[in-house]
Amino acid sequence: MPDAFDVLTTCVYCGCGCGLYLHVKDGLVCGSQPSRHHPVSRDNLCVKGWHIHESINHPDRLTTPLIRKNGALTPTTWEEALDFTAQQLGRIRDLHTGRAIGVLASAKCTNEENYLLQKFARTALATNNVDHCARL
């Protein structure tokens, strides 16, 4: 692998869907540039796309699962976070049926993730209470 390379991906900052290259150096995204032949970006990005790398490496990124203990969110393991979540959602589902569970998908996540999430809601949680902020 060269020390620096570019990966073509799709911008997340509006519905236009520009094709942009993320510039990766030493394992970090440190730049972005438009694709010239992409039908939407056509060799330029808006100011948000040109600076998209700045929020990827941001030190405020969450990097560990958090769980509320004694009122405060504290770091925990994936196992505990997943087990606890599954147990809680399962309990509510079994006690009140799936109608008591709401699931919000995301207009910022991928198609595949949204598909999985609504499938998860409709199968594992037995609810059609799944929506996202399409109208906001």
Next chain:
Amino acid sequence: MVHAAAATHSHLLKKDHLKGFLRKLAKEYRLVAPVRNRHSDVLFTVIDDLDAAEIELTEPPQNSLKQFFLPQQERLYTYTTTAEGYDFQPVQATIPPTVYFGVHPCDLSAVLYMDVVFSRHQRDPFYLRRRQGSVLIGVNCNSPAPNCFCNATGSGPFLEMGSDLQLTDLGDRFLVEIGRAPGQALIERWQVFFSPSADKDRAAHYQTFLEARGRFSRQVHVEQAIRQLEADTVPEQVWTELSLRCQDCGGCAYLCPTCTCFTISDQQLDDAGGQRLRSWDACTFAGFTAMAGGHNPVQAKTGAIRQRFTHKLRDDVRQNGRPSCVGCGRCVGICFGGTDIVRFVERACQGSL
């Protein structure tokens, strides 16, 4: 600009042997060249696997060498704030010696311009340490792209100086001219790849130049616009129109091979410190000139737009004798509001030609 007689110390490199030559270079240098990737975009790319890379020498690459000498974002220092004090540690970056192959005349001119900017008042260590270990192998443009206008900025389509080696495509072979000592050294080191050029090769070179010069599809009156700016006769309305259309993307400056404005900012990483970053900036952003407390000496958008074109076409001519627009055409057609430098030149010259 190019004369048949000028190319005295020139060599020939058969196209069949180009890859072999590059393979030798790649053993001792990091190799960067314009590569057409699988999405059909052409980018200057660090070449890891020469056999897998499709080197593209005709379509101008969408990025320029600026990205390598002045990266979009680079870490200058890390800093710590402890009880002992507030201390900066330089980032120990190792910069491998790099051959930049297949650099078009516009981009070569741009590097020469950057060399001046980064050493005129003070020598910029971060730029120069990248630049010092670099070898530039240029390739003249036989068929300028539709947006090119380097003929109007004096930076193409052929260039005689600026690179270490300068290649001209003569069909089945390249004519190779030596620009500077590192180029000479390369030729000597791998002389087996090269053969002497004959008069007919140099004649073909000149003929190719003449043909290339006739292949520009745009006529951009850069000189006239420079005169208008110098005489301060660009109608105010032109600035107003352009600034209404500018949508603050910064793309023209970021894609420009000679726009070297940068900013320096700190990013806190934890309680004990952070890093100081240098990143590209653009004079068209309002925040470029805004001072702490909010006052901005460049108040209207027109001021920022005026700065962009005036700097490129007037101030740099005053200072360096030539504009810092190298006519590469990268900013042409990419503006969200249709206000690229070619449109500016057209508008500025309207009624004056």
Next chain:
Amino acid sequence: MAGLATTFGSGAMTNSINEIENAEVILVSGSNTTEAHPQVARRMLEAVDRGARLIVIDPRRTRLAECSHLHLALRPGTDIPLLNAMMRVLLDEGLADDLFIEMRTENFLALRDMLNRLDLAETAELTGVPLPLIRQAAQLYGRARKAVICYCLGVTQHVCGTENVQTIANLAMLAGHIEKEDTGVDPLRGQNNVQGACDMGALPNMLPSYQDVHNEDFREKFERGWGVKLPEAPGLTLVEMTHGGAQGSIRGMFIMGENPMLSDPTLSKVEETLRGLDFLAVSDIFLTETARLAQVVFPAACFAEKSGSFTNSERRVQMVRQAVPPPGECRADSEIIMELSRRLGYAMEYDSSGEVMEEIALLSPIYGGMHHDRLEQNWGLQWPCWDRNHPGTPFLHKYYFTRGRGHFMPANHTPPGELPGPEYPLLLMTGRIYHHYHTGTMTRKSERLTRECNQAVLQINPLDAKAQGLRQGETVRLVSRRGEITLAAGITDQVEPGMVYTTFHFAEAPINLLTNDAFDTGSRCPEYKVCAVRVEKIMDS
């Protein structure tokens, strides 16, 4: 996008973004295109430079309005009468496309009768736009050979959002401006994958590919595919879920990459609801306002750290490719979902996002030919793409509408849910700005974007500012019946007297504390574009 679904059968842009620059007339309604969809605006301005006419319908004098040939500065919430008036002009002047109406549409008589009952002068009066301007706009639009209408949330975020959209569709069908290349009706989607999230069935009433939950056949198909019995009753919408109150029917929530604590209307109610839940889990990349209320927070991978696909506004399904590994212990949302699902007794095993897409193609007809290996090539595919050999669809409704015939849905004026009065004399509109995206979760972490803009600004007309004795940049209090915030005053004639405008990106000035949770009965879309407020000067040193 319920409005287009009922009239055309598909709720998406009928054109490709690039077609816009070939249009002869572009009608933009309720879209601050240069700021919210820069690449679309780029095509509009390119069209203008080629000689096209640009008509902008917007209460504010946006940058696009300044670049336009006709700016119809309507009173907020009067879109329907304005468009009805335009249609009446088309009828009166013989600019209706009779052949198209005859061959391709139904229910035209209902529209014609409604339009003929219209008093043009009165209608124009209602909208605040001079009748000659309306007439001119109608003529431009009606006479064009290729004309597109682009609209955005300025049209949909009203109590009558669905009717607004239907009225736009009526106008396009009346003029015959649909079915052709470079001609159509284009709702611009706000977020990067809103289209995809809808396509994927992240909707309470729709299974993937807009297959109605009500419909037994569709349900059966998915039950066979997924191997479980599916719930029949449509679910609750987002606002119903987040506004249920502390004792609402929803007891537990799982929120993936959304921040309703900033994006939803009447935030105090959202907070009450979320705090009242028995359990809340949030998956996000930053600790958002919503994540702060959760019992469990999962650190998610961002777009640069995973692979999959997004569907843009022009229905183009494109690859998202992983560039770097996720930082720390972050995991992709898909992994999180699969882990939870397994623990809840429904195992989902996918080795890659490509495998998920294969299942999507199997069950969602419009994605029938979408496979990652195909998306990898070229620049993705535009749905509908029925099978592996289908090239995708750059523009919709060629030869026939998705629903068969286009259905005219005549609508009359519906006043906004809340209008200014003596106590709250100003009309507040909300929207986006160029430098920030949605709730600012990502963009406000960017050094450059925050340098350029890091403050909520209340646009207010110089006359209103003067009446209050406000200076440029002064911090003011903005109050509605539901709450109050403080923010900086930006005095500008971009807004008319009596109107103010601001954005929802800033957590320190959460404008949705003020907005009205009245919403459109058709689409459940909240009325963000109109509510009544007052501006108060803050009296201190």
Next chain:
Amino acid sequence: MPQPIADIYLPRQARVEQIVAENSQIATFVLAFCDRSYNDGFRYQPGQFMLVSMPHCGEAPISISSTATRPGNIHLSVRRAGKLTHAMHGLRVGDTLGLRGPYGRPFPMEQLAGRDLLFVAGGIGLAPLRAVVDTCLDQRDRFGALTVLYGSRTPSDIAFQGDLELWRKQGVDCRLTVDAAEPGWDGPVGLVTALLDDLAPELDKSTALICGPPLMFRAVLGKLAAMGFGDHQVLTTMERHMKCGVGICRHCHMDGKLACVDGPVFSLAELRKLKILELDG
């Protein structure tokens, strides 16, 4: 092979030795480089500026308000304006900050020798001029009469009171005015331009040095012109956003000139050739 290039962007650690609160918004920080030998060899000229680093705040240009004729430490007088200056106001004696410089074209002290100097300042604008006044006082024989006109918002906003006191004692004609009086103020109220009415400078041997907010600046220029000052007899120092300080980053552009290397000190004659906000309004 390439020779090592000096790291011109590397800030050096400096320690706060003393803090003088000039008013509620302005404080003067007395600083010395932690590296003693560097500190001892550090030289600068009046009108030059330093780039100051504060943790997580980046850098900002601050003009030096002390004189090189008193070596050993550097004074930076700072008004709270943005993030960095606010952080500076949180410093305590003994804390450290980052410094690099000095940068910029200084006041042409050689050319000012033998002339009567008229200083006109508003608010924080006295900071860079303070460096000149103190230089003149330390080399008293080289310069003619010294007059300082200083405008403040209110009497309690008057900064540099200690300096004004000292200057008076050394024969500098210091005159103050305020925009709005407070109880106990019996001095003039109004713009600093009004103070010029009472002066009758010998034009052929006078130079004016001005620094202050744009409105004041323009008003003073008008007045001086009316009094007969030629454009060459008026000097000022310009404030701009800066990042590199050494003529590369271009944030401080002024119609073809750069404030960091072509300035910050300019004569009015030089400024008149430029399209800048300060002159065009």
